[in-house]
Amino acid sequence: MTFKEILAQLNIFAQCKKYHIPLWQCPQFLFMLMGLVIIATVITTYLITALYITNPQIVILIIFGLTTILFVITFIINRSFERLAEANRMKSEFVSVVSHQLRAPLTNLKWTIELLSSGKKVGKQSEYLKIIKENNKRMEELINDLLLVSRIEQGTILLNKEKVNMKDLIEKLILRFKTFADVLNIKITFEARENLPMVFVDPKQIELAIENLLDNAVRYIKPSKRNLRPGDKRKEKVEIKLSKTDKNIYFEIKDFGVGIPEQDQKYIFQRFFRSKNIMKYQTQGTGLGLYIAKGIIEKLGGKIGFKSEEEKGSTFWFTIPLISR
Amino acid sequence: MKSILFIEDESALQKTFGEKLSQEGYEHISALDGEIGLELAKTKKPDLILLDLILPKIHGLEVLKKIKEDEEIKNIPVIVLTNLEGIEEIEKAMELGATTYLVKANYSLEELAEKVKKALSE
Numbered sequence: 001m002t003f004k005e006i007l008a009q010l011n012i013f014a015q016c017k018k019y020h021i022p023l024w025q026c027p028q029f030l031f032m033l034m035g036l037v038i039i040a041t042v043i044t045t046y047l048i049t050a051l052y053i054t055n056p057q058i059v060i061l062i063i064f065g066l067t068t069i070l071f072v073i074t075f076i077i078n079r080s081f082e083r084l085a086e087a088n089r090m091k092s093e094f095v096s097v098v099s100h101q102l103r104a105p106l107t108n109l110k111w112t113i114e115l116l117s118s119g120k121k122v123g124k125q126s127e128y129l130k131i132i133k134e135n136n137k138r139m140e141e142l143i144n145d146l147l148l149v150s151r152i153e154q155g156t157i158l159l160n161k162e163k164v165n166m167k168d169l170i171e172k173l174i175l176r177f178k179t180f181a182d183v184l185n186i187k188i189t190f191e192a193r194e195n196l197p198m199v200f201v202d203p204k205q206i207e208l209a210i211e212n213l214l215d216n217a218v219r220y221i222k223p224s225k226r227n228l229r230p231g232d233k234r235k236e237k238v239e240i241k242l243s244k245t246d247k248n249i250y251f252e253i254k255d256f257g258v259g260i261p262e263q264d265q266k267y268i269f270q271r272f273f274r275s276k277n278i279m280k281y282q283t284q285g286t287g288l289g290l291y292i293a294k295g296i297i298e299k300l301g302g303k304i305g306f307k308s309e310e311e312k313g314s315t316f317w318f319t320i321p322l323i324s325r
Numbered sequence: 326m327k328s329i330l331f332i333e334d335e336s337a338l339q340k341t342f343g344e345k346l347s348q349e350g351y352e353h354i355s356a357l358d359g360e361i362g363l364e365l366a367k368t369k370k371p372d373l374i375l376l377d378l379i380l381p382k383i384h385g386l387e388v389l390k391k392i393k394e395d396e397e398i399k400n401i402p403v404i405v406l407t408n409l410e411g412i413e414e415i416e417k418a419m420e421l422g423a424t425t426y427l428v429k430a431n432y433s434l435e436e437l438a439e440k441v442k443k444a445l446s447e
Contacts, residue, residue, distance in 0.1 A: 096411065100379075103408040103430040104335060111341040114434050122344055131337040281381055 027084070030077045037073060041066040090271070097272045101142055101286050105135035145288045148208075149271055152295030159202040159299065166199060166206075166242055166249055166320075167192045173210055174240070181218050187235045188218075192242040199249050199320050201300050206320070209296040210251070212289035213316050214238070217255035222311070223281055248302070248319035256313040265308060269294045277310065293318075327445055328352040330371040332362030332388065333406070334380055338429070342375075345434040351441070359383030363391055366398050373445055376423075378407040378414060386417055393422040402444050406437075 008014070016026035023029045041063075048062050112131045115122055122128065151157040174188050181188050217238045239254040260268055264275040271291040278285075297304040297318045308314035329351050333339055336357065343353040354369055356362035359380040366374055366388075374392065378385035385407065393399050402424040407414070415426050424444055427437070 099410070100408050103428075107408065107429045108335065108337045108341070110430070111338065111345075111434050115341050115344055120348055127340070131340065135337065279379075 024076070025080045025083060027077055027080050030073060030080060034070065034073045034077065037066075037070055041070065093272055097286065098142075098146065102139065104284070105138040105142075108135040109139075142286060145286060145292060148292055148295070149288055152292065152299070157205070157295065157299050159205060161200050161202050163198040164201050164203045164206065165196075166251070167196060169203060169207060170210060170240060170242060170251075173207060173214065177214055177218060181238070184218060184221055185235055186218055186221060186238055188214075188238045188240065190240045190242075193244055196242065196244055196249065197322055199322065201320060205296045206300065209293040209318070210253075212293045213253050213318075214240075216289060217253050217257065217314070217316075219282060220255070220257040220278055220314075222256070222258055244322075245319070247323075248321055250317065250319050252315060252317040254313065254315040259310040259312050259314055260306075260308040261310045265306075268306070269304075326350065326352050327372040328354055328369065329373045329375060329441065330354045330356060330362065330365055330369065331375045332356040332359065332380065332385070333375070333377040334358055335377075342434065342437065345438055346441070349438050349441070357381075359385060359388045363388050366392055366401065367395065370398060371401060373441060374401055374403045375406045375441075376403055378405065378409050378418075386414070386421065389418060389421045389423060402447070404440065404444055 012026075012028045012032055013023075015028045016023055044066065045059075045063055049059055108131055112128050112135075116125070116128055148157070170190060170192070174190055177188060221236050237256060239252075241250075241252045241254075243250045243252075258277055258281065260275050261277055264273075264277075267273045268275070269290050270287075272287040273291075274285060274287040294304050297320070300320055302318050302320045304316070304318040306314055306316040329346055331339060331342060331346070331353060333342075333355075334357050339355045339357070343355060346353040354365055354371055356365050360382040362374075362376070362380070363383060365371075376385050376389060380388070383391075385405065389403055389405070392401065392403060399422075403422070405418045405423045405426045406429055407426075408429050410428050418426050424447075425440070427440065432440070
């Protein structure tokens with residue numbers, strides 16, 4: 001280790017900045033703090049002992065107090081190490097999920113191109129070109145999602161805010177989902193309170209958040225309802241509502257799909273988390289949709305939540321402040 | 326004509342690899358989830374099974390276990406063909422009796438056809 005490297009190691013603030021965690025959670029800083037407290041403890045103990053040599057109770061009490069402080073700092077250090085270990089675990093999970101999710105469309109592209117360029121006669125070329133187009137889109141979406149996740153984590157998500165009419169925005173989005181919903185025989189209903197005020201948000205980001213919620217609601221329909229034919233009267237429903245409270249616009253989306261098992265509910269907003277029951281029906285998916293939706297809504301100053309019951313369905317809601325920060 | 330059961334939920338892969346198998350003169354039997362895959366393995370008794378791991382309804386490793394437990398089909402060679410590359414999955418698959426474990430993204434259709442040919446001749 002060179003002298004320069006030793007100096008760099010001693011620059012605690014730079015070290016902590018590297019981890020993207022606050023100073024009071026950073027092990028380097030906490031170790032330095034503990035060192036200083038130990039030195040202070042030794043000096044104070046010496047001085048107090050010299051001063052109150054005749055009254056051991058006070059000495060014991062003060063030493064007890066200082067030891068407690070040391071104990072608390074050790075506890076915080078321990079917690080910060082746990083956090084770093086967790087971050088490390090998430091990182092390797094990230095590599096594994098991303099490589100798997102990227103490999104699927106990559107394999108599709110690779111094999112299709114190989115087949116088309118082999119010179120041998122293949123079926124309809126247009127079908128293979130469609131595979132290329134779809135998988136290209138899949139990769140593009142994944143990469144955009146990953147970039148957004150990284151921005152959410154670092155707090156550098158860019159917002160181009162403007163006045164937005166949420167009702168219009170949602171109506172357009174539902175129209176875009178119509179084909180997808182029709183195939184699954186799902187009816188999307190939308191109810192908006194009249195004369196809702198405009199909100200000051202980034203339309204693209206809020207659209208992405210709602211899109212992720214809507215996509216989940218439609219995608220995780222119960223498997224028993226999956227094979228209904230278009231035109232069947234037994235339509236599955238997704239209900240969207242838009243209303244207003246004193247300070248917020250309130251959005252709600254309700255589905256009657258597979259729901260989220262109780263034990264999985266606390267992890268549902270974590271990145272890459274996918275509930276066990278949906279893995280049975282939908283093998284594709286990154287587990288980033290809700291993480292992104294939460295990141296966007298919170299960045300816009302709102303709150304997001306849900307209630308869900310397995311086999312009965314889920315209701316996700318969020319708020320957007322009427323006067324956005 | 327030798328028959329090959331390809332258990333894979335990506336319909337695009339079924340199409341491309343299925344086309345390649347047909348070009349090579351094999352009968353391609355397609356299964357889009359673990360349940361159908363297992364059923365077709367029992368009823369069609371193919372000469373070779375290519376098995377993905379992340380599958381709807383029944384996980385690939387469970388399918389492999391059930392195949393190897395079934396007296397009638399346990400001797401059909403099973404090539405695990407997936408994009409998962411975890412040591413755990415590889416060990417488990419080999420332990421359960423997979424002939425080999427291949428990562429899809431690492432192979433071209435031509436190379437896979439070679440692997441299929443080799444597995445069928447063993």
